[in-house]
Amino acid sequence: MTITANNLTKIYSEQKAIDNISFTVNKGEIVGFLGPNGAGKSTTMKILACYTLPNEGFASINNFSIFDNSEEVRKNTGYLPEQNPLYNEMYIREYLIFLTRLHKIKFKPLARVDEMIEITGLQDEMHKKIGQLSKGYRQRVGLAQALIHNPPVLLLDEPTSGLDPNQIIEIRNLIKEIGKTKTIILSSHILQEVQAMCNRIIILTKGKIVADDTTENLLKMNKQKLSVKVIFKKPVTNETLMKIKGVIKTHSSGEQWNIVSDDFEIREKLFDFAVQSGNHILEMTKESINLEQIFQQLTTNQ
Amino acid sequence: MISILIKEINSFFSSIIAYLVIIVFFAITGVFLWIIPETNIYDSGYATLDQLFEIAPWVLMFLVPAITMRAFAEERKSGTLEIILTKPITDTHLILGKYFAGILLVLLSILPTLIYYYSVYHLATPTGNMDNGGTWGSFIGLLLLGSAYVSIGIFTSVITDNQIISFIFSMLFCFLFYILLDMLRGLTILSSFDPLLEYLSINTHYISISRGVLDSRDIIYFVSFSFVFIILSQLIIEKRKW
Numbered sequence: 001m002t003i004t005a006n007n008l009t010k011i012y013s014e015q016k017a018i019d020n021i022s023f024t025v026n027k028g029e030i031v032g033f034l035g036p037n038g039a040g041k042s043t044t045m046k047i048l049a050c051y052t053l054p055n056e057g058f059a060s061i062n063n064f065s066i067f068d069n070s071e072e073v074r075k076n077t078g079y080l081p082e083q084n085p086l087y088n089e090m091y092i093r094e095y096l097i098f099l100t101r102l103h104k105i106k107f108k109p110l111a112r113v114d115e116m117i118e119i120t121g122l123q124d125e126m127h128k129k130i131g132q133l134s135k136g137y138r139q140r141v142g143l144a145q146a147l148i149h150n151p152p153v154l155l156l157d158e159p160t161s162g163l164d165p166n167q168i169i170e171i172r173n174l175i176k177e178i179g180k181t182k183t184i185i186l187s188s189h190i191l192q193e194v195q196a197m198c199n200r201i202i203i204l205t206k207g208k209i210v211a212d213d214t215t216e217n218l219l220k221m222n223k224q225k226l227s228v229k230v231i232f233k234k235p236v237t238n239e240t241l242m243k244i245k246g247v248i249k250t251h252s253s254g255e256q257w258n259i260v261s262d263d264f265e266i267r268e269k270l271f272d273f274a275v276q277s278g279n280h281i282l283e284m285t286k287e288s289i290n291l292e293q294i295f296q297q298l299t300t301n302q
Numbered sequence: 303m304i305s306i307l308i309k310e311i312n313s314f315f316s317s318i319i320a321y322l323v324i325i326v327f328f329a330i331t332g333v334f335l336w337i338i339p340e341t342n343i344y345d346s347g348y349a350t351l352d353q354l355f356e357i358a359p360w361v362l363m364f365l366v367p368a369i370t371m372r373a374f375a376e377e378r379k380s381g382t383l384e385i386i387l388t389k390p391i392t393d394t395h396l397i398l399g400k401y402f403a404g405i406l407l408v409l410l411s412i413l414p415t416l417i418y419y420y421s422v423y424h425l426a427t428p429t430g431n432m433d434n435g436g437t438w439g440s441f442i443g444l445l446l447l448g449s450a451y452v453s454i455g456i457f458t459s460v461i462t463d464n465q466i467i468s469f470i471f472s473m474l475f476c477f478l479f480y481i482l483l484d485m486l487r488g489l490t491i492l493s494s495f496d497p498l499l500e501y502l503s504i505n506t507h508y509i510s511i512s513r514g515v516l517d518s519r520d521i522i523y524f525v526s527f528s529f530v531f532i533i534l535s536q537l538i539i540e541k542r543k544w
Contacts, residue, residue, distance in 0.1 A: 049388045053543040074390045081388075085381030089316060100304030102389045145385065 002153060002183045003048065004029045008057035012042050017043040018092035019207040020057070025200075027152075030179045032194030033187035035204035036299055042082050044204075045155045048185070049079040061153050075103070078146035082157040084139060088131030092122055092141055095130060096148060103149040116144040120174065143174065154178070156186040160193060172197055182223035193293055205299040216293055226266055227287040228259045233280035244273050251298065258287075260297075306391070306399025307406070314369070314407055320519065323365050325413040330361050335418055335493065349426030354418060355440040355512055359407035359505075360478055362444075362451055367472035368454025369407055371465045373400045375438035378463040393539045397532055401456050412441065435514030443511035446524040450504055451476050460515075460535040477525075480504045 003025035018040035025031050027256055033041040048059055050070045058065070066071040087095060096116055098108035117126050120140040125133060130141055139159065144153060159175060160168045175184070175197055188194050194215075201218060203211040211218060213236045225248070232255070241250045244267045246263025259266065267284060274281045314320035334341050334357045348395050377383040386396060419437060426432050450471075458471040484503035487496050500506050504527070505519040 014385075051384055051388050051543075066431075071390050071392070074388055077388070079388045081381060081384045083381055084390075085385060087313075087382055088380075089313060098305060098309050101308070102386070102388070102391055135461070 002029075003185065005048070005059045006048060006053045006057050007045065010040075010052070010064070011044075011055045016207050018054075018204075020112075021204075021207070021209055022057075022141050022210065023202055025183060025185060027183055029184070029200055030176075030184045030198045031200045031202060032198035033185060033202055033204060034189070034191065034194050034295065035187075036189055038206075039189075039204040040207040041189075044206075045079070045157050045185065045187060046081075049072075049077055049081075049155050050082075051076050051079075051143050059280050061293075064164060075149070076153055078149065078151040079152075079160055080142050080146045080152045080156045082161075084142040085155060086130045086138060086145075090130055091218070092117070092126050092128065092130060092133075096140065096144060099148050105116065105149060111160075112148065119145045119147070119178075123169075134223060137165055138175075138283070139163060139167070139171055143171070147178065152182060154182050154184045154186075156184065159186055159190055160188070160190075164236075168193075198302055200212065203295065203298050210298045211294075226261050226264055228261070228266060228270065228271060229283070229287055230257045230259060230281060230284045231255055231283040232274065233259070233282055234278075236279065238256055241273075244269055251296075256283075266297055303391075303395040303399045303402075303535050305398055306386075307403050308372075310400055310403030314403070314526075316391070319369065319498065320407060320410070322370060323407060324407060324411045324414065327358075327361055327365055328414045331357055331415055338342045343425070345420060349422050349431060351422060351437055351440065356417060356443060358444050359410075359447055359476040359508065362411075362448055363410070363473060363476045365450035366404070366408065366448065367455050367458070367469045367476065370400075370404050370452055370459055370472060372459070373404070373456055374459040375463050375465045375468045376537075377534075385540075391534050394532075397456060397460075397535050397539070400454055401532060403530070404452035404455065405449050407447075408452060409445060412448070416441075421522070426439060433439065433514065437514075438510060439514035439516065440512035442522075443508045446511065446521070447504055450524055450527045451481070452478070453528035455537045457531040457538075470524055 005021060005023050006019045009019055021040070021044060033044065035041055043052070047054050047066065048061065050066050050073050053066070058067070060066065061073045062076045064076065065075050089097070093113060095114040097109065100112060104114055113152070117123055120143055122137065122140055122144065125137050130138065133141065143159070146156065156175070160171050163171060172193075175186070178184075186194075186197065198215065201211070201213050202209055235255070236257070238250055238252070241247055241257065241259065242264075246261045246266050246269065248262060249258055249260040251258040259270070263269065267286070270284065271281060273279075331354050331525075333349070335353050336342050339345060342354065343349075346353070374383065377386065385391070422432060423430055424543050454475045455468075455472045459473065460466045461471070462468050479502065481503065483499045484505045486492055487499050492499065501523075507523045510517060
């Protein structure tokens with residue numbers, strides 16, 4: 001196991017940020033932490049990166065304990081914190097050279113700096129101060145920071161937040177490329193993000209793990225369900241819809257209802273329901289359940 | 303530790319902080335030493351730098367907090383502390399790196415005032431007729447006093463993420479330890495604590511060294527002074543983990 005977390009609990013002033021979390025990550029996996037804001041993604045990462053300690057539980061990276069071998073853990077881990085903090089008054093090269101010194105990289109540190117600048121595509125900007133860079137380039141500097149000592153494990157906290165669509169794709173490709181040789185945990189509250197980069201997803205809500213499976217399995221698990229979008233002419237209520245046999249969950253946005261059911265003939269039943277109650281159906285479409293809905297179900301039902 | 307030291311020194315010199323501190327220290331001590339009628343050397347009639355060593359601790363009381371207030375407060379506010387603390391470097395080395403960077407800047411501020419020494423040395427009749435031992439002792443005492451101020455400044459920078467708060471607390475503590483404890487000795491209520499107050503006051507040891515005798519007790523005092531504040535800073539950084 002490259003990363004092990006056992007019953008981690010972290011309490012910030014009486015509030016449990018994470019509550020008894022356990023998981024393991026194998027070498028070469030790219031795992032996505034998914035969850036709404038405040039679900040405990042960042043806290044878990046901070047613990048793994050040795051920035052903060054759990055109140056209960058145990059974690060290790062490459063068999064080095066975060067308690068007893070914190071320095072080894074930090075040597076083996078590249079960590080990109082949320083918001084990507086940087087020294088704005090430093091030049092890119094100056095910053096990376098500073099990092100090679102912190103990591104005590106003895107073997108050709110300057111060559112490593114140039115290599116990082118090339119890998120992250122910072123050549124054109126390398127003579128600028130970090131404070132003058134656009135957000136996309138700042139993110140690249142952040143990635144260079146996490147990668148400079150060539151760690152086997154990467155912890156990336158919201159690596160693409162605040163970037164424009166082109167930049168997101170660039171950073172994603174960069175992470176995928178790097179991910180071929182490394183074990184990565186990345187967090188996001190955006191689903192497509194995790195879907196695009198990770199082969200395994202851990203969904204967190206309110207400090208607890210509500211799902212931990214491969215992306216395909218998570219999708220498969222919900223194949224037995226059907227989701228239908230309906231617009232009725234006259235207003236209907238949640239209670240009356242729930243009375244229809246087979247309806248598991250309803251959700252309305254404006255006059256449009258989203259109905260999840262385990263009955264594959266739910267569309268017929270909805271039609272009958274409309275006729276019986278003297279209502280009319282204006283629109284009805286079948287939707288395939290995607291991760292978005294699974295995510296919604298898992299994180300709002302609690 | 304060296305990596306942090308180099309980074310701090312670079313950041314002092316890449317902004318105007320370092321130049322400002324060095325120039326302001328040189329200018330203010332110069333004004334008191336050569337220009338202001340009541341304190342200048344010509345009027346005193348003696349070839350001594352006493353005025354310099356009397357005014358310098360007060361000037362440093364403002365300048366050192368200004369140097370050190372950024373040390374941790376800014377890193378904490380901008381979040382870069384999270385990056386540094388998750389690198390393979392111990393908290394002690396991080397603090398010591400910043401501490402020695404501060405001392406280095408104090409040293410760089412004191413160095414130009416050697417020109418005053420050179421001038422007075424040559425103004426004296428006959429040339430060189432001044433208390434050389436005492437003057438060198440005072441320079442060393444001033445550096446040690448600076449190191450004590452820096453340790454206070456590092457500590458107050460650790461306890462807050464607000465630089466202004468750090469600056470004010472730092473100045474307050476410097477004032478307290480430099481002279482206030484010494485002044486309190488006059489109070490009858492505290493008379494039983496007199497020896498303790500005297501021992502704790504920076505001024506006692508500063509004056510003692512400026513006589514030109516490097517007493518090991520004074521050196522030990524200054525070293526332990528910094529040691530205590532560095533340990534306190536370390537405890538506070540350690541506490542974040544919980």
